[in-house]
Amino acid sequence: MTAGDWLVALLLSALIVVASVLAWRSQTGPAEKVIITAGGKTVSVLDIHRDQVVDVDGPLGTSRVEIRGGKVRISASPCSNHLCILRGWVQTTGDSVVCLPNRVAVTVVGGDPYYDAVTF
């Protein structure tokens, strides 16, 4: 190997390490809002930093959405298995709490929206 070979090997290794570190830093923007949908329609968009409790009506009854301290959860639900309540508090952009039986979904948004996946 020539000196030039070693040089490019070192430079490109360094480039890949730097690029990798940049890519692995967190890219989600700060959480800003909470979007509540019922039956596929957005019923309210709330500030995640303002503590409040909102009741959302679905086909089974009323789901209670609670926002407190920059986090959000479903605290009461008429569904039978309570998966939505067991999901607990969520606070990161892109996170969501979903109650399928009552067709209520709570999603945290903020920063730049990212795709989950695109398929062809």
Place this chain on the structure above:
Amino acid sequence: MQTSVSVSVEDGRIAALAVLAISLHILEGAFPSPLPGVKPGISNIITIMVLCQAGWGWAAWVSLLRVLVGSVVLGTFLSPTFVLSLTGAVTALTGLGIAVIWSRQVPVLKLGAVGYSIVASVFHIGGQILTAYVLFIPHAGLFKLLPILGGAALLFGALNGVISYKALELLKN
């Protein structure tokens, strides 16, 4: 109507070298890949040897013919795989072009087979990741594959370079 195409001796040589590269390309296609995008790229051994022996123009011909014919034989012509393969080859050749100019301008730090091979493989995967991001998977998560894909490119690039170097040594004797 009859058209005739004159084939020079050089054309024949390029075609023969391309056949070697295509054979390695197809051979490689038969091996399972541990992860999409991670491939040894052994056909580039031929590209690097041609680059060192006959220059960039020949290497470009061999590389692009390999992509075209390889894709037709493997049945990926005009598919996303082909697009990625082609852009990878084009960016790799761009990188090699820069490296060749560098070697000419700065003879003290000129590159050998190993250096060229590493440049080619890293540019190859770089071009492919960017193409994949722009055309197929516009998600920032794609770049999380950088350490794996980049590391593999460095490793296989160096390995192919060493093989090219050894083969060139054998050719000299």
